[in-house]
Amino acid sequence: MKRRSFFRIGLTTAVLGVFKPVKAARVFGEITGGLNESNAPIVISTWRHGLAANDNAWKVLEEHGPALDAVEHGVRTTESDMTNRSVGIGGRPDRTGHVTLDACIMDEKSNCGAVGCLEGIKHPISVARTIMENTPHVMLVGDGAKDFALDYGFKHVKSPIKAVKKEWKEWKKKNKKLFEKPVINTENHDTIGMLALDSNGNLSGACTTSGWGYKLPGRIGDSPIIGAGLFVDNEVGAACATGLGEAVIRIAGSHTVVELMRQGRTPQQACEEAVARIIDKHENVEGLQVGFLALDKKGNYGAYSVFNGFNFAVKSTGQSELIDAGFDRNW
C-alpha cells in the first residue's frame, strides 16, 4: 500500500477570509438554485461556519478541481478552527473528557471512507479519505482508526483543548452520574456537512463533527455513517444531515433524501419529506433538531429542518451567502 500525500492541494489556503454574507430570510419551499441548465460548480454546507469552509472549497472548484478535493479541503477549515466547539479537536468531549471525532467522505464513484470515535487527530476527514483510498474497508473506529492514522503519517494532537477542558469540568460538577440518560443538547448541533458539484458535473460530499457534547463514551452519531450523515449518488444528487444523529440514523436520512430526488422530488421537496418522516417516527420531537441539505446533479439545492434556526452557506460563481433554511416548527 502506498502512502498518499496529504498535502496535495496546499494547506496554506486554510485561512479564514472576510465575509459579508447576505442573510436571506426565505419562505420555506422556495429555496432552490433555480432551473437553469447547471449551476456547476457550486458548494453548499451547513451552518455559518460553512461560509469560510466554502471559500476554501471554492479555491479547488474555481480551478476546475474535483469535488472530492473541494469538500475535503473545505471542511478541514472547520476542523482547524479551535474556537469551534462541535467540529474537530476544539470540540466538546464525551462525559469522560475524551474528544472523539466522527467523519465521512464520499465521491462520485460511490467510493467512501469513514472514521468513528477517533481521538487526537486534527483532520478526521483526511483520515476518512485515506481509508477510502488505501484500504478495502469503509469505516475504522476508535484505537484502530487512531493507529491507522498514525501509521499513515497523521500527527497526534492533544485534546481537549484548555478552554474545553475547563467547561467540561464545570459540566461534570453538575452532572455526577456517568451513564445517566443524556439530555438532547439543542445548542450543540453544528456539524459541518458539505456537498459540491464540480465543473465536470461530478458530486462529492464530506461530513465531520465532534458529535453530541458530553455524549456517552463510545457513542457514534450519524455523521460518519454513509447513508445517514452523508450520501452521494452521482446519477442523482447528494445530501447531508445535521442535528440529532440518532434521529437521522433511524430514517437513513441522507440516503432517503437522495432516493427521493431519484424519484423526482426537487432537493427542497426531498429535504422536507425527510424531515416529515423524522417527525412521523417520533412521538415527541421536543428539542429534536435535525436539518437536511441537498444538492442535485444540476446544482439546484434545498434545505429544511424540524425547528427554526438552521442555516446553510452557498457558494457559486458570483454568489456567497448564508441562507436561513425552511422549518416545520418554532422552538
Ligand code: SD4
Ligand atoms: C451527531 N449529527 O453526532 C451530529 C451532531 C451535530 O450537527 O451536531 N450535528 O449526532
